[in-house]
Amino acid sequence: MSQLLKMAFRDLGRNKRRSILSALAVSMGAALLLLFASVLRGEIQSAIQPTIQLQTGHLQVRAVSYNENKISLKWEDLVANPDRVVAQIQSLPQVAVATPRLVASGIVTAGEDSRGVQVIGIDPASEANQVFRQGLIAGQFITPDDRDGIVVGKPLADKFDIQVGEKVNLLVNTSNGNVDEQLFTVKGIYSTNTTTYDENTVFMPLAKAQTITGTENHASTIFILLKDQAQAEAVATALQSPDYQVLTWQKMTEVISQTEDLANSFMYIFYLIILGITATVVTNTLVMSVFERTREIGILLAIGMKGYRIMAQFLTEAAVLATGGVIGGLMIGGLLVGYFAAYGLPINVGAMGISGYLIRNIIYTQLTIKDTIILTILTYIVTLIASLYPAVLAARMEPVEALHGIGD
Incomplete structure (x- = not known):
């Protein structure tokens, strides 16, 4: 050799x-x-x-009839008394945080420009929304008692040339099938470095979202983050109920x-x-x-x-x-x-x-x-x-x- x-x-x-x-x-x-x-x-x-961080979480709890491909604000398609459901979920030791979110379709208008967006009502204080607070690049983040404040993504702000403190018109669909329209003040501008999300998503406090959409004490989903994402299936099994559907992040991200x-x-x-x-x-x-x-x-x-x-x-x-x-x-x-x-x-x-x-x-x-x-x-x-x-x-x-x- x-x-x-x-x-x-x-x-x-x-x-x-x-x-x-x-x-x-x-x-x-x-x-x-x-x-x-x-x-x-x-x-x-x-x-x-x-x-996972922005859209699905590790788990989501939804009403049995809820269809994510067709945003519905009918009460029967939503989770009733979401705070009570959140409390039950957070009693599990594997859960890091659980928070309700309300999702609605909307149209933002600034000047003569308009764009369809996803309006999400959130609990601003929840740790699940820390990613948006950390991504704030201008202004302030919304607070739970904001009545006319919203936070928009940087790509959307750039498109409309929106500055912090300016007002935009927001039209959203409601639970009775109609639409409601209101002027909102841009409190802050955020960036998650995910363009396709930032240019299409507007945040407002959950209470305000429930008011403007007529959904009262309801939420589209309970967004859940776990201490260990490998526990998703086990926690989903523990949360199974005839009143709700429980989806893991693997199921929601099949694409x-x-x-x-x-x-x-x-x-x-x-x-x-x-x-x-x-x-x-x-x-x-x-x-x-x-x-x-x-x-x-x-x-x-x-x-x-x-x-x-x-x-x-x-x-x-x-x-x-x-x-x-x-x-x-x-x-x-x-x-x-x-x-x-x-x-x-x-x-x-x-x-x-x-x-x-x-x-x-x-x-x-x-x-x-x-x-x-x-x-x-x-x-x-x-x-x-x-x-x-x-x-x-x-x-x-x-x-x-x-x-x-x-x-x-």
């Missing part, structure tokens, strides 16, 4: 430029695989966490799982393309090496060296290229993944947000040890497989023809 390695290094050193470029191709292939895998994992996490499956399909196609390019470069390098060394191979065969020894020599060269390439790929890929894990990868979300799926404006890469090991081994194996053709080509040469510089 040591002799094979010495010969492999010697033969690769004959054309250092080509050998370095081949190893670099393997390195770039491995680095791209690691980077792409980390971006995909980061993208999925950047969808799951904001969706994310579907998107992840689709992304994985594209990921495998990308892997094949990158590995195919890497394999082609390695094959070409070794085939050129075979033809350059045709006479040498003929001499070795003529003096009795077996074909399998010739084959082993080229496979060893491929192993050296693969080892150097993979090490380089781990270094380059590690640097890229580390950089984007620390500083993030800015993306233009645009219209990417769909129902049940939110995504941050910045993706922070994430890479598991399992992914790293699998992709490293995959790159190594593909490089070795790519070397089989030139190795067999060299091993099957006829000594007489090879001595004359002619290979099959």
Whole structure:
């Protein structure tokens, strides 16, 4: 084996430029695989966490007849006496916080511009809404006794050129099927770095939302955050009741799982393309090496060296290229993944947000040890497989023809 390695290094050193470029191709292939895998994992996490924090919670308790795809403010579709229900839920030790929310459709008008929005009535003091308080970039957050104050997202404020303290007209649907209209003062502007959420969501105190929509002591849902999200199924089972439907975050974010499956399909196609390019470069390098060394191979065969020894020599060269390439790929890929894990990868979300799926404006890469090991081994194996053709080509040469510089 040591002799094979010495010969492999010697033969690769004959054309250092080509050998370095081949190893670099393997390195770039491995680095791209690691980077792409980390971006995909980061993208999925950047969808799951904001969706849980902003939209679904870990659990939600709703009226049995409530349909999230059709916002209804009919009393029979809402949770009655939400404070009592919240108290019962918070008695469970796994629950970190539970809070009622009322969701209504609305239209914001400022000047001659208008836009459809989601109006959410919240308890401003609840820890579940800390993410919005922390995201406040101008003005003040609403208080429970605000009668005409609302908080709007930065993209919406930018669209209408709204400043803190200005008034906007807000029209909302009501429980009897009509609409109500009122002037509200913009108390604050928030940003969660989730454009598709911020540009479509307006907050007001729960009591005010109940008043303007005519829903009185009702809520659309009880939003629940747990101490450990892995306990979602167990807590949902404990909360099951014929009077309510209890939904876990997994159930409410099925679209994310579907998107992840689709992304994985594209990921495998990308892997094949990158590995195919890497394999082609390695094959070409070794085939050129075979033809350059045709006479040498003929001499070795003529003096009795077996074909399998010739084959082993080229496979060893491929192993050296693969080892150097993979090490380089781990270094380059590690640097890229580390950089984007620390500083993030800015993306233009645009219209990417769909129902049940939110995504941050910045993706922070994430890479598991399992992914790293699998992709490293995959790159190594593909490089070795790519070397089989030139190795067999060299091993099957006829000594007489090879001595004359002619290979099959």
